[in-house]
Amino acid sequence: MASFREQTMRIAIPNELAALPVATATLQRFGADNGVPDKALVQLQVALDEIVSNIIKYAWPEGGSHELTICLTAHRGAVEIEIVDDGQAFDPLSVPSPVHPPKGRRPRPGGVGIHITRNLIDGIEYVRTDGENHIILTKRYAGCVPPERGLDGQ
């Protein structure tokens, strides 16, 4: 069985939407370096945008400068993203799916982002510990080998 070394990268961003591209660009580079297929990578970027933008908008109703940390881990055939913030407790899994509008009416925005994330990602976990929210997204994919390391992990 070929060996596979887990790769991890951690970044911190301020609670500003303008900082979000730093996170998605970092994920893009990390995914490319670890052989994550394009489709899975796009799905991860959408999910990361949805979760992080939600945190930035709602986690600190009192405002102020805060920091989020994002930890990316490449496993064999899967990427895990852990997002940690010290804002108010919020479990994204508690958000109900959007209600279908009555026939002939357009849907209203709201709740769609979390719903899309649930569909894009294979696993979402939420843990509240030591005054921090931890959201862990897992995306599995098939059949790619990190381009720069090869099957023997070298």
Added chain:
Amino acid sequence: MASNSLNIAESRAGMICIVALAGRIDSTNAEQLMTRLNSLLSSGEKAILVDFSEVIYLTSAAFRALLVATDEAERNTARFVLCSVLGQVRELFEMGGLLDAFTIHGSREEALTRLG
């Protein structure tokens, strides 16, 4: 183009204003799209076609911008349609339950014919 940028290009086909989007529409730039669409509508455009053929992905922030523009178009009795919503972008519309929320044509040509 920077990896997270959105490019918005406008052109005309007769009375139809074509808004061609390229790149990623996310939480950081969806507001820019909403402002542009609303400004076209408030300047009196009566037929707007938004072309998604070069969009890599979009998030719920983009859906919000499109829903707001659709409402605004309705108030202004303008036609507001989308085209070339394909592949992964189409899947995202589907996941959001929003494929039926907009008038979507398969290609720019088809949309121009229908609007013309």
